[in-house]
Amino acid sequence: MEKIPAYKKCYNKLKSDIDNNVYPIGSYLPTEDELGKMFSVSRTTVRHAIDLLVKDKRIKVKQGAGTQVINPKERELTNFSKFHNVIDINTLFPDNAALAISGTWIDRIPANSQVASALDLNEGTEVFRLQRVVSSNEQPVIIQTNYIRIDFFPDLDTYREQLVDLYYFIQKHYGIKFETGEEHINISSADFLDAQILNIEPGSPIFFNTRTAHCSLGPMEYLEARIRPDLCHFVVRMKEPPAWYDLPEFQKSLERV
Numbered sequence: 001m002e003k004i005p006a007y008k009k010c011y012n013k014l015k016s017d018i019d020n021n022v023y024p025i026g027s028y029l030p031t032e033d034e035l036g037k038m039f040s041v042s043r044t045t046v047r048h049a050i051d052l053l054v055k056d057k058r059i060k061v062k063q064g065a066g067t068q069v070i071n072p073k074e075r076e077l078t079n080f081s082k083f084h085n086v087i088d089i090n091t092l093f094p095d096n097a098a099l100a101i102s103g104t105w106i107d108r109i110p111a112n113s114q115v116a117s118a119l120d121l122n123e124g125t126e127v128f129r130l131q132r133v134v135s136s137n138e139q140p141v142i143i144q145t146n147y148i149r150i151d152f153f154p155d156l157d158t159y160r161e162q163l164v165d166l167y168y169f170i171q172k173h174y175g176i177k178f179e180t181g182e183e184h185i186n187i188s189s190a191d192f193l194d195a196q197i198l199n200i201e202p203g204s205p206i207f208f209n210t211r212t213a214h215c216s217l218g219p220m221e222y223l224e225a226r227i228r229p230d231l232c233h234f235v236v237r238m239k240e241p242p243a244w245y246d247l248p249e250f251q252k253s254l255e256r257v
Contacts, residue, residue, distance in 0.1 A: 005122045007048035010039045014049060018058050018069055028066040029059065048117045101164055102140065103133040106157045108150065115147045118212045118222035128156050130163060133197060136231060140198050143226040152176060152220050166221070167213075176215050183211040183223075185234065190226070198228050205229060 004012075014035075017023055030038065035046045050067060053059045059067050109129045116123040127147050134142035146166060148156060153174055156163075163169055167178040188208035195202040207227035212219055 005116065005120070006039070006041045007045045007052075007117065008120065010035070010041060010045060010049035011052045013039070014053060015056070015058065018053070023069050025069050025071045028068050031066070044113065048113065051117070098136075099141070100135050100138075101132050102135040102138075104131070104160055104163065106130045106160050106163065108157065111147065115222050119147065119149055119219045121149070126150055128153070130166070139231065141228050141231045143194060143197055145224045147222045147224075149220055152215070152217055170220075176217065176220070178220075179214050179216060181211055181213040183209060185209050188226070194226050198226070200228065207232070 014023075014029065023029060029035065029050075032043045032046045032050075035041075035049075036043050039046070050059070050061070054061060058070060060070055061067050107129055108126050110124045111119065111121055111127045113123050115121075115127060116125060119127065121127070128150055130146040130148060132144045132146075133140050134144055148166075150156070153170055153176070156170075159169065159173070171177045186208045188206055190198065190200055190202055190204045190206050192202050194200075194206065195204065198206070200206075207225070207229050209223070209225040209227065211221075211223040211225075213221040213223070
């Protein structure tokens with residue numbers, strides 16, 4: 001049986017304490033240093049646990065004040081305070097050109113802290129790293145790196161040439177279906193290697209997207225994608241606000257945003 005990572009133990013205990021009112025709504029968690037001493041872990045481990053609690057909407061980090069426990073109702077309403085009427089998000093490329101994989105490599109590496117946290121593994125656990133370059137009109141547009149759990153998909157690295165559509169392949173070959181995912185769209189700058197592959201200058205702005213995908217067994221994949229913004233843009237389609245938008249409770253929540 002795999003040992004529970006230290007950050008997950010810390011997260012589980014804090015989550016339990018919040019849910020059992022050890023840390024009441026509106027109160028602040030101990031500092032990172034204090035939590036580190038309480039759990040006998042490093043500040044990095046504490047930060048991983050805090051990040052998970054933030055994602056759970058159990059706490060929020062207030063600059064210069066600390067980490068505050070959030071009211072459950074506020075958590076639910078905050079989720080809808082912006083973009084509540086989004087119905088579709090698409091990624092578009094010039095002239096609707098078809099995308100093609102222009103390079104693929106898969107190997108095994110020890111998971112760093114970011115990958116381990118996303119995949120719920122111990123840091124240093126071996127994972128698959130699938131690296132691909134995606135092109136549009138023969139121009140590299142995306143550098144895509146997938147980190148995949150080996151225990152879910154043994155011998156995946158023997159199928160390199162078949163991994164064009166990763167989710168389709170693992171469903172067909174392993175019988176494991178993608179269920180949910182969360183993707184974050186960020187802005188970064190191209191380092192030297194990014195620039196060489198994408199044919200841009202080092203330091204040029206790029207999209208840096210991350211995604212964690214889940215299946216019935218748990219988190220199965222963590223993705224990092226570096227994308228040329230001049231050759232790709234994201235379209236958000238919206239509709240009229242839902243009926244609950246006019247409810248007094250929701251309108252009051254907007255005053256706090």
